[in-house]
Amino acid sequence: MTSNDALLDTRLEDLAGLLGKGGLLTAAEDMERYRVDWPGYRGALPLAVARPATTQQVADVVGYCHRHDIPLVPQGGHSGLVGGALPDAETPELVLSLERLATIRDVDPINFTMSVDAGCVLQSIKDAAAEADCDFPLSLGAQGSCQIGGNISTNAGGLNVLRYGMMRQLVLGLEVVLPDGRIYNGMKALHKNNTGYDLKQLFIGAEGTLGVVTGAVLKLSPRAQTTRSALLACPDVDAVLGLYALARRRCCDLLTAFELVPRTCLELALEAAPDLRDPLETPSPVYVLMEVAASGPIDLDTMIEGLFEQGLEAGLLSDGVLAGSDAQAESLWRIREAMLEGQRNRGEHLRTDVALPISSLGEFHARASQEILALSPEATIIAYGHIGDGNLHFNILPPPGLETEARTTLLHELEERLFEIVTEFDGSISAEHGIGRFKQAAFLERLSEPEFDLMRGLKYLLDPRSLLSPGRILPRPGD
Structure with missing residues (x-):
């Protein structure tokens, strides 16, 4: 055994002591699932996997790594698409899994807020909100496995952004462990707070490079009493845009989702889920999958039927189906989920966002x-x-x-x-998936000098030795 091996063993023993029984995984077979994410990308075998059960344990682990120069990467539900949470292949890292921080701390249906641990699975948060006759509107295909800490750290978007905004608009307060192990407690359930810099915004979308999110106060909405889903057939993308403008005016702020689904995607969905049926008799080049929801007594059927009529008259659509039951609506939205599986089944391909x-x-x-x-x-x-x-x-x-x-x-x-x-077109190469490692080169090519200096300055201020998620978003110092 070399001196480096002996030192590593000592470090791991110390970390195991901080976390207690089952808190640190070191066997290769136990760590295997922490090096693979949903698309199938694989990272290196980590130094170990730390599984803290409390915010204080997270702080203890991060502080220890800070004192002993151990690089670490926070990890959530393994649903990322840019390699940001996978352990690095070049420099061995400690994986910091938040999976045991899974407590819903408080639900306040009068304040329309919920306080949660970062390791809570998104679906469990949505279910808890529904039990309080509220809604947490973030909607993702991975909501059965993704964790809210990862959603916050990547500023997740999903299906309902046009009505409720990105994750950034759904967070009122945060609890974050800083790279040196100190705890920033900003867990205020305030809808208005204009006292100084809005520090929580530093960590939303930072992909775990500036701190480890351990808790959040989330903004809830009234639970919809009526929801209607429809699939509309359109001749081309320009017609879809015209129909969208019409829908925004006719459905006002009740429009929650408006998704473009090309025929190729529908066929992939039918291939991946043979129990699904083609919703319309005649194939169309593109479709719109839309949802309208109201928490009050509003006649959504008449609203959507009026949209159908105006769209037909304007030549923006040729056919459509309005779901007549929850089961039919679920079947329509399964198309959106199944087409992702269909792509995945085709093997390596280019994913962009x-x-x-x-x-x-x-x-x-x-x-x-x-x-x-x-x-x-x-x-x-x-x-x-x-x-x-x-x-x-x-x-x-x-x-x-x-x-x-x-x-x-x-x-x-x-x-x-x-x-x-x-x-x-003055667009963005990443709307919601983030930068991670896979998009870093393209991101840096498009970053202006002032933008780079500001981002690098923030990273250096909080994590001067780049031990937390090193090489994600920004390169390591010296690279």
Whole structure:
């Protein structure tokens, strides 16, 4: 045994003592699931996996790592898409799993707030809100496994952003362990608080690089008494945009979701979930999956039927189906979930998460599709997303039969060209997934000098030795 091995053993023994029985995993077979995320990306085997059960234990572990120069990465529900929470392959890291911090601390249906631990699974938060006749509106395909701390750290978006905003708009207070182990307690359930800098905003969307979120005060909404879902067939993306503008005016602030679903995505969903049925008799190039919800006595059926009629008259849609029951609505929204599984089943492909001004989506879609197919005529474009907030997931399936190296090279070339087009439209290369490690190079290419200096300054102020999530978003010092 070398001196380094002996020192590591001592460090792990100390950490095990801080966490108690079952709090530190060191066996390779026990740590295996902490190095893999939902898309199948794999990280290196970590130094160990710390599983604190309280905020104080998180602070103890982070403080210990700070004193002994141990890099660590916080980890939630393994549903990230940019490699930000996977242990690094070059520098061994400690994984800090928040899975045991899973207590819903308080639900206040009068203040419309909920206080939770960071390790609470999103679905459990939504269920607890519903029990109090409230709603926590964040809606994601991964809500059965993703944790709220990860949602906060990545500023998650999802299906309902057009009505309720991103995660940033749903957080009233935060509890955060700073990189040196101190605890910032900002767990105030205030809807108005204008005292100095809004410090919680530093940590929302920071992807675990500035602190470890351990608790949050969330903003709830009244629970909808009536919800209606519909699938509408449209001739093209420009018609979808016209229909969206009409829906925003006709449905006012009751419109909660407005999703673009191309025919290719619908077919992927039917392939992945054979029990699903094609909702309409005649195939259409694109569809809109929309939802309208009200917490008061409003006639949503008449509202949507009026939208149908106006859309038909204007040539914006050709057909549609309005769900007549909760089961039918669930079947429509299963299309949105199953098409993700369908993509995953096709193997390695390009996932992107771009944002454009809503009015530019049609022109961008046409231009990007033309140029991508010029570079790879046999590729399959799967461009879907959240029309109401300008977030398009412009994904690309490579031609079948490519060798691994050729496929990886092609996907990289396609991503570079797609991001160039996004930049020309003054868009963003990441609407909701974050930067992590996978998008860092493209992110840094587009970062101005003042932006880089401000971000680097914040990182240095809070974590001068870059021990917390090193190499995510920003490069390590010296890289």
